[in-house]
Amino acid sequence: MSTITAAENASATTLRERKPAKGSRSSTTTALLMLLPAAVLLITFLLIPIGLTFGLAFTNARLISPRPAEFIGTDNFVRLFQDETFWKSLRNTIVFAVVIVPLQSACALGLALLVNVKMRGVNFFRTVYFLPVVTSMVVVSMLWLFMYQKNGLINEVLLKFGIVGPDWLGDPKTALLAIILMSAWQAMGFHMVIWLSGLQTIPADLYEAADLDGADRWQKFRYVTWPGLRATRTFILITITISAFALFTQVNIMTQGGPLDSTSTLVLMAVRTGFQQQQTGYASAISLAFFVLVLAVTLLNRYVTRDKDVVR
């Protein structure tokens, strides 16, 4: 910090007094100095690790090892493709995303529509729906771990309606579903706010005009709201999908991937191999698979929304 200030003072008092600053050498120097801390940090903790994900995946690197990592070609990938847990984790990760993306985005849109009205107390509702978002996933996971117990809160409530609930987290058939439901519950308020900000960009005249035309609620939604949310929609789909692929905390706290790997995910598997078993090379191969998945979704989304961009 002090070097920048010094350099700045020097340049201010001498060189640049009356010069047009744009593009001058001293202002480029200042710009680079101000960029420097962020650049160094981003290179060290973002760009190099990105490169390492690719590099280490082809080595036998171990987290803590006296021997340097050796290049082992595609061995990690051969092993990965033969690893049954990998396929299960990949499948769970994709199922999780495929279910939670429509579920969470639709419910969040519903919430946003419910609180996007002029009504007394609407702020209160908004705040309450948002509360789980500011509660950490760790806390939410512990809380739901308790509520999902066989004789836990959820089954007790279901019993009041005459339903005998399953052993949510103990049964391979319901464990992933249980995690999907609580994840949607936690993050819905987040996407409600994003939908809401999208809703508020739609000009009120459009609704007034639709009113005058006698449009009913559904027609207003179909012809005014839905087209007006196009950009928001794309954003929400991408963010939910990517964060769904990164599923880890809930699973690690609630099931550790069990029962019978029914809730194992790519990130959980990467942590297990790369951290607990210290096989950094193998974990990097898993991370790379995860990254390819994210990239594929992003590109697919670009491709799908491409035509509509032209029309607009």
Next chain:
Amino acid sequence: MSATVTTGPEGLAHVAETAVPEQHRGGDRPHPARHALGLLLRIVLCLVFGLPLVFMVVSSFKPDLQIFDDLGSFKAFLPTGDISTANYTGVFGRVPFAQFMMNSVVITVVTVVLGIVVNSMAAFALSRIGFRGAGGVLGIILATLIVPFETLALPLLWWSNQLPFLGPDGISQGWLDTYQVQIIPFIANAFSIFLFYQYFDSIPKELDEAAKVDGAGWFRIYRSIVMPLSGPAIATVAILTFLPMWNQYLWPLMAVQTEELRPVMVGIDYFKQLNTSWGQIMAYATMITAPVLVLFVAFQRSFINSIASSGVKG
């Protein structure tokens, strides 16, 4: 509401020009029954989102046995029966809670403050000063936004173990099990830079020119003109750094093994090991959620706005 629907711009324009009858304007007002139904729905949803948290707080004051006994009735959500702070005392007896809390506060506050300084300076350099290649640098920064942290976590863990660190005791190798490994990797943030960049771009450039005439240098302009005008952007970046930092779990779980350096979220694992006391877990959960809830209630508008502005990205 009963009029026929005319679609197409001509229809709309035609109607818009005619005078609007009063009743028609109020046509959006729902039927009383419908209104009541809507209200009921909103209240039910309130229960769905709010009650689990109420349950958490209420249970933290109850003995374990009573928590289970109360599950079958509304008592689960009411502070009834044998209410005490025994679970809280229990938490302090079981884990070094004050230490965990202090670690989390230090890690979060330092990252937020340094993050604001470092990222805003970078954004200032890119947006207001500019230099040859600034566009390319911004492009690279934005491109990294699609890489989720989870893909880098394991390679970063390995990498952190290779890094040297110049501390008060000289040079040491390996960042694992330190404070800095929980702070320094998270200071520079591509999205924060982007948010600052966007905001700085909206501040009139004439201010810079005027300041330059008065002899101010770029750093002076940054510190005395642009930053004081950037309150909303600073608040957004602060909140969007604060929340994930406070809630961090994956990274400290792996990078920190020493108990004295651990943050609050990882501390919850202690309660899952030997004989689980749900009352204590709820007490712990309440205590680590409270700071965030207090901040949220105090700065509600900023919280909501910052989340909303993260959607501008799309």
